[in-house]
Amino acid sequence: MQSIFSSPNPVLFGSGTSGQTGEKLRELGCTKVLVVFDKGIKAAGIADRILDIIEASGIETVCFDSVLADPPDWSVEEAGALGIREGVDGVVGLGGGSSLDTAKAAKLLLTNPPPISQYFGREGVKTVESKPLVLIPTTAGTGSETTPGGVITDTKNNIKTNIAGTGCKVDLGIVDPELTLKLPPSITASTGMDALCHAVESYTSQRANSFCELTARQGIKLVGKYLEVAYRDGSNLEAREGMMLAATLGGISMSGPLCHLAHDIGKVLGAKFHIPHGIGCAFCLPQVLEVIAPAVPDKVRYVAECFGAGIPDNAGAEEIGRSACEAIKELMGRIELPNLRSFGVTRQELLAVVPEGVKAQQDGLVKLFGQGTSPVPATIELVSEIISRAYDEN
Amino acid sequence: MQSIFSSPNPVLFGSGTSGQTGEKLRELGCTKVLVVFDKGIKAAGIADRILDIIEASGIETVCFDSVLADPPDWSVEEAGALGIREGVDGVVGLGGGSSLDTAKAAKLLLTNPPPISQYFGREGVKTVESKPLVLIPTTAGTGSETTPGGVITDTKNNIKTNIAGTGCKVDLGIVDPELTLKLPPSITASTGMDALCHAVESYTSQRANSFCELTARQGIKLVGKYLEVAYRDGSNLEAREGMMLAATLGGISMSGPLCHLAHDIGKVLGAKFHIPHGIGCAFCLPQVLEVIAPAVPDKVRYVAECFGAGIPDNAGAEEIGRSACEAIKELMGRIELPNLRSFGVTRQELLAVVPEGVKAQQDGLVKLFGQGTSPVPATIELVSEIISRAYDEN
Numbered sequence: 001m002q003s004i005f006s007s008p009n010p011v012l013f014g015s016g017t018s019g020q021t022g023e024k025l026r027e028l029g030c031t032k033v034l035v036v037f038d039k040g041i042k043a044a045g046i047a048d049r050i051l052d053i054i055e056a057s058g059i060e061t062v063c064f065d066s067v068l069a070d071p072p073d074w075s076v077e078e079a080g081a082l083g084i085r086e087g088v089d090g091v092v093g094l095g096g097g098s099s100l101d102t103a104k105a106a107k108l109l110l111t112n113p114p115p116i117s118q119y120f121g122r123e124g125v126k127t128v129e130s131k132p133l134v135l136i137p138t139t140a141g142t143g144s145e146t147t148p149g150g151v152i153t154d155t156k157n158n159i160k161t162n163i164a165g166t167g168c169k170v171d172l173g174i175v176d177p178e179l180t181l182k183l184p185p186s187i188t189a190s191t192g193m194d195a196l197c198h199a200v201e202s203y204t205s206q207r208a209n210s211f212c213e214l215t216a217r218q219g220i221k222l223v224g225k226y227l228e229v230a231y232r233d234g235s236n237l238e239a240r241e242g243m244m245l246a247a248t249l250g251g252i253s254m255s256g257p258l259c260h261l262a263h264d265i266g267k268v269l270g271a272k273f274h275i276p277h278g279i280g281c282a283f284c285l286p287q288v289l290e291v292i293a294p295a296v297p298d299k300v301r302y303v304a305e306c307f308g309a310g311i312p313d314n315a316g317a318e319e320i321g322r323s324a325c326e327a328i329k330e331l332m333g334r335i336e337l338p339n340l341r342s343f344g345v346t347r348q349e350l351l352a353v354v355p356e357g358v359k360a361q362q363d364g365l366v367k368l369f370g371q372g373t374s375p376v377p378a379t380i381e382l383v384s385e386i387i388s389r390a391y392d393e394n
Numbered sequence: 395m396q397s398i399f400s401s402p403n404p405v406l407f408g409s410g411t412s413g414q415t416g417e418k419l420r421e422l423g424c425t426k427v428l429v430v431f432d433k434g435i436k437a438a439g440i441a442d443r444i445l446d447i448i449e450a451s452g453i454e455t456v457c458f459d460s461v462l463a464d465p466p467d468w469s470v471e472e473a474g475a476l477g478i479r480e481g482v483d484g485v486v487g488l489g490g491g492s493s494l495d496t497a498k499a500a501k502l503l504l505t506n507p508p509p510i511s512q513y514f515g516r517e518g519v520k521t522v523e524s525k526p527l528v529l530i531p532t533t534a535g536t537g538s539e540t541t542p543g544g545v546i547t548d549t550k551n552n553i554k555t556n557i558a559g560t561g562c563k564v565d566l567g568i569v570d571p572e573l574t575l576k577l578p579p580s581i582t583a584s585t586g587m588d589a590l591c592h593a594v595e596s597y598t599s600q601r602a603n604s605f606c607e608l609t610a611r612q613g614i615k616l617v618g619k620y621l622e623v624a625y626r627d628g629s630n631l632e633a634r635e636g637m638m639l640a641a642t643l644g645g646i647s648m649s650g651p652l653c654h655l656a657h658d659i660g661k662v663l664g665a666k667f668h669i670p671h672g673i674g675c676a677f678c679l680p681q682v683l684e685v686i687a688p689a690v691p692d693k694v695r696y697v698a699e700c701f702g703a704g705i706p707d708n709a710g711a712e713e714i715g716r717s718a719c720e721a722i723k724e725l726m727g728r729i730e731l732p733n734l735r736s737f738g739v740t741r742q743e744l745l746a747v748v749p750e751g752v753k754a755q756q757d758g759l760v761k762l763f764g765q766g767t768s769p770v771p772a773t774i775e776l777v778s779e780i781i782s783r784a785y786d787e788n
Contacts, residue, residue, distance in 0.1 A: 013603065209407065210639055211646075214612050245604055252605075 009146055009170040011248060015241060018136055018176035021050055021092070022057025028132040028171055030090030032060040034083040036103040037094040038067035046138055046179060050094055062086040064106065067099045070160060070270045070277070072153045073116050076102050080109025080116075093135045096191065097142030097277060100135045101150035104168040107133040112167050120154055120161045127167025134172045138179045140230070140243035141191025141278055143198055143251020145173030153271055159360045160267040177237065177244040185231050189335040190278035192227040192243055195219065197266070197281040198250035200289070200303055201259035204296050205373040212253045217302065219249035224306035231335045260370030261288045261378060265387060268353045273345050282332060283340055284390040286325040291386060293321025295375040300324045307331050329394060339394050347391050354384050403540055405567040405642060409635060412530055412570035415444055415486070416451025422526035422565055424484030426454035428477040430497040431488040432461035440532055440573060444488055456480040458500065461493045464554060464664045464671070466547045467510050470496050474503025474510075487529045490585065491536030491671060494529045495544035498562040501527040506561050514548055514555045521561025528566045532573045534624070534637035535585025535672055537592055537645020539567030547665055553754045554661040571631065571638040579625050583729040584672035586621040586637055589613065591660070591675040592644030594683070594697055595653035598690050599767045606651045611696065613643035618700035625729045654764035655772060656682045659781060662747045667739055676726060677734055678784040680719040685780060687715025689769040694718045701725050723788060733788050741785050748778050 012020065025033060033054065041047045042065055051061050064079040083091060083106050091110070093103025105116055111130035112119065119125055135145040144150065149164030180188070199219035202212050226242035233239070259281075266281030275283075293300040294317040301311055304324035311323050340350060357369055358380060370378035406414065419427060427448065435441045436459055445455050458473040477485060477500050485504070487497025499510055505524035506513065513519055529539040538544065543558030574582075593613035596606050620636035627633070653675075660675030669677075687694040688711040695705055698718035705717050734744060752774060755765065764772035 013605075211407075211609075211643075214608060214643075218608050249605075249608075 009148075009173055011146060011173040011175055013175045013245070013248060015176060015178045015237065017174050018050060018179055019053060021134065021136065021174055022054045022059060024172055024174065025054060025059055025090055025092070025132070025134060026057050028090060028134070030059055030132055032062065032086070032088050033090040033092050034062050034064060034079070034086065034088045034106060035092045035094060036064045036067060036079055036106055037099050039065065041095045041099065041138060044182060047094060050092070050136065054092070062088055064102070067095065067102045069098050070153045070274060071098050071102045071105070072155045074155065076105035076152055077109065077114050077116055079103070079106040080114065083110050088131065090132045090134070093133070094138065096137070096139040097144050097151070097194075100137060100142060100144035101152060103133060103135060104144070104150035104170070105152055105163060107131065108163060108167040116152060116163065117154060117156070119163045119165070119167070120152070125165060127165045129166045129169055132171040133169065134174060135170055136174045136176070136179070137247070139183060139187060139191040140177070140180055140240070140247040141194035143195065143247050143254065145170060145175060146248055146251030147255050151267070157360060157363075158271055160271045175244055175248055177241040180240050180244060181235055181237065183234060185234065186336070188231050188234060188243075189227075189337050190276050190282070191247075192223060192230065192278070192335070193282035193285070193332070193337060194278035195243065195247040195250040196223045196227070197262050197278075197285055198254045198259060199223065199246070200285065201261070201263055201373075202250075202254040202257040203303075204292055204299050204375050205257040205260055206375055207257040207373055209257060212257045215249045216253035219246045219253060220303055220306050222246035222249070224308070228331070228334055258373045260374040261292075261383065261386065264357070264369045265353075265383065268357045269340075272353055272356075273343060273349075275340065275343055275345075279338060282337060283394065284386050286328040286332070286394060287386045287389045289324040289328060290321035291382065292375045293317045293324065332394065340391060347388070350387055350391055351384060354380055354387065403542075403564040403567055405540060405569055407569045407639070407642060409570060409572045409631065411568050412444060412573055413447060415528065415530065415568055416448045416453060418566055418568065419448060419453055419484055419486070419526070419528060420451050422484060422528070424453055424526055426456065426480070426482050427484040427486050428456050428458060428473070428480065428482040428500060429486045429488060430458045430461060430473055430500055431493050433459065435489045435493065435532060438576060441488060444486070444530065448486070456482055458496070461489065461496045463492050464547045464668060465492050465496045465499070466549045468549065470499035470546055471503065471508050471510055473497070473500035474508065477504050482525065484526045484528070487527070488532065490531070490533040491538050491545070491588075494531060494536060494538035495546060497527060497529060498538070498544035498564070499546055499557060501525065502557060502561040510546060510557065511548060511550070513557045513559070513561070514546070519559060521559045523560045523563055526565040527563065528568060529564055530568045530570070530573070531641070533577060533581060533585040534571070534574055534634070534641040535588035537589065537641050537648065539564060539569060540642055540645030541649050545661070551754060551757075552665055554665045569638055569642055571635040574634050574638060575629055575631065577628060579628065580730070582625050582628060582637075583621075583731050584670050584676070585641075586617060586624065586672070586729070587676035587679070587726070587731060588672035589637065589641040589644040590617045590621070591656050591672075591679055592648045592653060593617070593640070594679065595655070595657055595767075596644075596648040596651040597697075598686055598693050598769050599651040599654055600769055601651040601767055603651065606647045609643045610647035613640045613647060614697055614700050616640035616643070618702070622725070622728055652767045654768040655686075655777065655780065658751075658764055659747075659777065662751045663734075666747055666750075667737060667743075669734065669737055669739075673731060676731060677788065678780050680722040680726070680788060681780045681783045683718040683722060684715035685776065686769045687711045687718065726788065734785060741782070744781055744785055745778060748774055748781065
């Protein structure tokens with residue numbers, strides 16, 4: 001058994017830690033930082049709170065306040081250009097995955113020439129490290145603050161792809177559960193499912209290793225314990241802390257083993273239909289658990305049991321798979337996760353993503369549909385069957 | 395609750411992985427590397443095996459084959475000077491903690507001027523990152539391949555101190571349990587106790603956090619399951635893999651929360667009497683568990699139960715502490731760990747280390763005796779009592 005224990009970035013975790021943002025930026029030598037966020041974070045008052053904290057440490061701020069979901073290449077290039085124009089010596093990302101990944105790209109572009117597309121999907125590409133990057137998640141989902149790369153939409157090919165490498169290295173994640181206290185229930189639900197997918201998929205990845213298994217199991221257990229509680233009572237700090245830790249552990253567990261079927265399908269849906277990332281990824285999770293059960297029955301059993309499934313000791317892989325599928329479907333019902341029909345996507349449009357994804361993969365634009373990570377062979381037929389069943393059943 | 399999730403270095407873990415050393419060095423861009431090891435590794439044939447693997451990838455090697463235990467400042471400076479003289483573009487450390495830490499210092503000195511003493515004990519000191527460093531442990535103990543710093547003996551002050559920072563950053567750890575298959579039982583025992591101390595002390599550190607607790611608990615459980623097996627049958631690969639994973643997890647868990655009483659006492663013993671590190675650190679572990687039980691009873695109970703102690707549910711902290719103390723003493727008996735009397739150290743000599751350690755701490759040379767990490771106040775009286783009892787009882 002071989003495994004890569006990937007290096008999570010340093011993370012400062014705990015309620016109230018975002019109050020140290022200015023101090024930490026000063027320790028990193030910053031005097032003027034680009035702060036990257038979106039309109040929602042501005043409206044929630046979180047951006048102003050963090051800007052005040054940074055400025056109170058005598059650090060100037062420049063705002064890029066127009067992050068877009070599934071950040072398009074041209075948008076992250078605008079963020080990078082603003083940073084260069086303003087001569088910043090640091091970047092702060094504040095928000096969900098889109099804001100954190102835009103901040104990663106902006107840091108990269110401070111010292112590596114545009115276009116961003118030349119750094120897509122190629123972990124081997126050499127980029128120069130630039131100024132410090134601090135990431136502050138405001139959802140318990142993305143885990144981007146712990147991972148070595150970012151997800152950007154390649155608008156030429158209409159696909160979500162990756163940037164990675166030293167050029168977008170995260171110097172510090174500041175993970176403050178208090179920032180999630182006012183998240184609306186629907187965002188708590190969808191981002192929480194993203195965290196769950198990270199943990200479940202890396203745990204069951206072909207590349208899973210002992211370190212990933214340890215962090216993923218704890219992440220899955222925490223989602224089982226706290227997602228519904230946080231969904232029903234957003235002000236429950238214990239549940240918010242539990243979910244934030246689950247998201248952090250999910251990010252750590254996927255760094256290396258990566259995700260597979262559910263996530264890769266979710267990414268295609270994100271690029272094509274702008275389905276929120278967590279919903280897109282969760283969409284097929286019940287069926288994915290069912291089809292992978294014969295390959296990793298004990299792991300699927302663990303997941304199912306964390307969500308309350310009672311499975312007899314002598315159950316076979318099929319029964320375990322069915323129980324896991326049902327347990328996750330029930331969870332998705334309880335947290336009222338929208339299905340794809342509610343986004344107006346037809347079955348036909350949905351199934352059309354499969355050949356498009358396959359082509360993108362063949363063109364080397366992305367690793368898709370669990371190639372090299374899914375515990376069962378990720379054939380076109382299997383992916384189509386999973387999507388089709390998820391559309392009908394979930 | 396706040397916590398720093400420290401960043402373990404990337405680690406390639408698994409039986410047979412050392413066969414990839416040449417390939418990995420090539421990926422890191424190396425053409426000529428300094429390989430750092432000691433006479434024992436040479437005699438065991440491991441050095442030649444790894445040198446062959448590196449050279450088969452077309453990479454030149456230069457050997458520094460005279461690593462000393464508790465590596466003295468002047469010795470690591472020799473290693474660094476050899477690397478500069480030979481114009482190497484990478485460093486490989488191969489062996490136990492002393493070899494890995496010598497390699498860290500040698501890397502640091504490739505691009506940061508000597509003497510090494512100017513980088514001692516000051517995590518804030520800025521050092522320039524130089525050429526890639528790959529560490530290959532041959533014992534299941536040190537965990538140095540996962541930690542951000544190294545332990546060097548300051549011969550001017552006769553104390554073990556630290557180097558840290560980007561200048562000695564580890565680019566890759568290659569952790570191959572097969573390399574430990576021929577370790578003699580006494581080394582298996584002492585290095586295994588080092589791994590246990592890392593996990594137990596960071597788990598019970600004041601600075602322990604959720605991430606440390608997760609990795610430490612698994613490390614402790616694995617030592618409980620596999621140390622005696624590996625000691626009795628060195629050729630048992632499952633036990634060797636379990637212990638290697640425990641050592642890796644112990645290294646990860648202590649990165650940030652650090653160790654406390656047992657380790658800090660062990661470091662003083664190492665510098666003063668050249669007691670092997672694992673034996674020095676384990677020396678007081680039973681009594682340390684007993685004295686910290688009132689502060690962290692549930693954690694001490696967990697440790698005791700991993701070593702077979704049966705503790706009633708309603709037991710108080712004192713009873714838990716006594717059980718843990720006994721359980722670890724029994725383990726040390728079963729793996730025939732030598733006590734300090736067998737090294738010819740007298741009680742008086744031993745107790746004299748306390749004021750010396752306190753002075754070194756006051757002089758700012760080291761953090762000692764659990765300052766800021768011990769879960770109970772680490773007074774001079776308490777440290778003396780622990781040492782005294784350990785000398786009589788263990």
